Amino acid sequence: MIRLEINGLPVSVEEGSTILEAAKFLGFPIPTLCHMEGLSPYGACRLCVVEIGEGDRAKLVSSCTYPAEEGLKVRTASSRVLRARRMVLELLLATCPQSKVIQDLAAQHAIRQQRFKQEHEDCIQCGLCVRMCEEQMMAKAIGFRGRGEDRSIGTPFDIKSDECRTCGGCMYVCPACQLRCTYNEPDKAICGGCANIAVPCVEKDPFDDMMCFMDPCVACEIQKD
Amino acid sequence: MNPSEQVILRDVKSIVERHSGEHCDLIAILSDVQTKYRYLPEKALRMVAKETNRSFVDVYGVATFYKHFSLKPRGEHLASVCIGTACHVRGAPSVTAEFERQLGVSDGETTPDKQFTLKTVNCLGACAMGPIVVVDGHHFSGVKADDTDDIIEKAKNGFDQVNIGSDRRIFPIGVRCLSCNHSLMDSDLPIDGFPSVKLTISFENKHGWIRLSSLYGSYSYESEFPIPEDEIVNFFCPHCHTEIIGAMNCPECSAPMVPMSVGGGGIVQICSRVSCQGHILDLSSNPV
Ligand code: FES
Ligand code: FES
Numbered sequence: 482m483i484r485l486e487i488n489g490l491p492v493s494v495e496e497g498s499t500i501l502e503a504a505k506f507l508g509f510p511i512p513t514l515c516h517m518e519g520l521s522p523y524g525a526c527r528l529c530v531v532e533i534g535e536g537d538r539a540k541l542v543s544s545c546t547y548p549a550e551e552g553l554k555v556r557t558a559s560s561r562v563l564r565a566r567r568m569v570l571e572l573l574l575a576t577c578p579q580s581k582v583i584q585d586l587a588a589q590h591a592i593r594q595q596r597f598k599q600e601h602e603d604c605i606q607c608g609l610c611v612r613m614c615e616e617q618m619m620a621k622a623i624g625f626r627g628r629g630e631d632r633s634i635g636t637p638f639d640i641k642s643d644e645c646r647t648c649g650g651c652m653y654v655c656p657a658c659q660l661r662c663t664y665n666e667p668d669k670a671i672c673g674g675c676a677n678i679a680v681p682c683v684e685k686d687p688f689d690d691m692m693c694f695m696d697p698c699v700a701c702e703i704q705k706d
Numbered sequence: 707m708n709p710s711e712q713v714i715l716r717d718v719k720s721i722v723e724r725h726s727g728e729h730c731d732l733i734a735i736l737s738d739v740q741t742k743y744r745y746l747p748e749k750a751l752r753m754v755a756k757e758t759n760r761s762f763v764d765v766y767g768v769a770t771f772y773k774h775f776s777l778k779p780r781g782e783h784l785a786s787v788c789i790g791t792a793c794h795v796r797g798a799p800s801v802t803a804e805f806e807r808q809l810g811v812s813d814g815e816t817t818p819d820k821q822f823t824l825k826t827v828n829c830l831g832a833c834a835m836g837p838i839v840v841v842d843g844h845h846f847s848g849v850k851a852d853d854t855d856d857i858i859e860k861a862k863n864g865f866d867q868v869n870i871g872s873d874r875r876i877f878p879i880g881v882r883c884l885s886c887n888h889s890l891m892d893s894d895l896p897i898d899g900f901p902s903v904k905l906t907i908s909f910e911n912k913h914g915w916i917r918l919s920s921l922y923g924s925y926s927y928e929s930e931f932p933i934p935e936d937e938i939v940n941f942f943c944p945h946c947h948t949e950i951i952g953a954m955n956c957p958e959c960s961a962p963m964v965p966m967s968v969g970g971g972g973i974v975q976i977c978s979r980v981s982c983q984g985h986i987l988d989l990s991s992n993p994v
Contacts, residue, residue, distance in 0.1 A: 621761035621763055621764070622763065623763060624761070624763035624764060624766070624767050625767050626763075626766060626767055626770045627770045627771065628770075628771045636763065637748075637751070637762050637763050637765075637766035638748060638766070642762075642763075644761070644762070644763075
């Protein structure tokens with residue numbers, strides 16, 4: 482067992498647990514976005530930052546990937562942590578302003594303004610879908626491609642993948658995908674985003690043998706008419 | 707010319723076989739495939755994935771991660787124009803524009819005749835001498851827009867050109883490295899009266915140069931260390947230091963063959979066993 486202190490409270494957790502798990506055990510909330518039980522930790526969104534160490538050596542780490550260490554002193558809601566978290570959220574909101582998940586998180590953190598240029602990306606590269614596809618669906622149909630600015634997620638060459646069984650797992654976990662808020666649980670669709678924003682592929686050329694995970698698809702039906 | 711599926715399958719198989727199939731070999735394998743086709747064809751990527759038991763998307767991820775790899779066919783000559791900050795203030799934009807105008811393609815594209823690929827890069831580490839242009843491993847410094855036609859002309863004719871005498875039974879050939887496209891000709895130390903082909907070799911912990919006669923059909927060579935008869939040596943490009951090794955084995959003694967590209971198109975392959983005279987000259991295949 483490893484003993485550490487979270488917000489001044491001692492806790493002992495099993496070796497190999499992360500700070501996030503330890504904090505959960507004590508009931509301290511840490512917001513997460515790219516973390517999901519059953520998938521390997523990835524540390525992409527940085528929303529789960531916490532502060533560890535003391536004095537000059539204090540630093541921010543992502544709690545979902547940082548292993549609990551003996552004698553570690555963790556603060557999950559210091560002013561530095563809150564500031565960093567709000568900044569992360571503001572940036573995420575600028576990337577994907579239409580995402581219900583991010584909107585909700587931003588609201589919870591009382592973010593009332595958004596100072597960065599809105600990008601309206603449809604991906605925040607949290608890698609949830611990639612891990613879902615590989616680790617739970619054992620398919621490995623999608624993955625990261627390119628790097629830096631050009632990094633994107635999808636199938637090789639954007640063509641229909643032989644491995645994909647159109648299980649929809651990737652869409653189910655996607656925090657940015659607008660289709661999500663009505664596809665799985667229509668009664669929970671409260672944001673109305675999908676009613677306001679056109680289905681993304683309607684205005685594009687037909688997908689043909691491009692990879693598309695929607696089956697049946699509203700956009701295709703609209704296009705046919 | 708698109709290589710057929712069987713050909714790719716055969717090539718990829720032999721390349722993968724050479725790298726024992728360990729996990730870390732992927733980059734080396736892709737690099738070899740690219741040397742062979744000058745780009746990474748989709749079919750080849752699929753086969754690499756299959757042969758090495760990786761998922762296609764992993765292989766694709768690596769292939770798109772590194773700038774070294776290209777998924778689009780590349781031309782015979784690769785012109786890289788530096789547009790890093792230092793080169794930019796020294797006038798790289800006008801050089802780039804001139805290259806684009808003269809070749810009629812924009813950044814990352816290949817001319818329709820598959821001669822040139824134009825690429826912009828971000829700093830080649832020689833900022834003080836900018837603007838820098840690299841063509842087939844030859845560096846040009848302080849390039850101005852007027853210099854471009856000269857550079858293109860030189861590249862077309864091949865750097866360090868050997869004059870090929872007309873209709874003689876024995877003729878000298880000028881060869882280049884398949885990987886970096888740098889000329890392998892060395893006029894400092896002629897053999898048989900013609901510039902020799904300079905390569906680096908290694909065998910038995912020894913590492914040194916070897917110079918081969920460029921006369922097709924002549925087997926004269928000089929080397930830094932005496933090479934024991936029957937020894938199979940590893941050949942390297944003295945410029946980019948990549949190992950030169952082909953997918954084929956010698957038809958006579960089954961040692962690996964060493965391919966080099968011949969100026970004017972084609973591939974010459976020589977046997978890596980010193981005493982063996984196996985060689986293949988294929989002027990039709992291009993790329994390999
Ligand atoms: S949840 Fe920890 S970095 Fe995203
Ligand atoms: S900027 Fe061109 S070499 Fe550094």
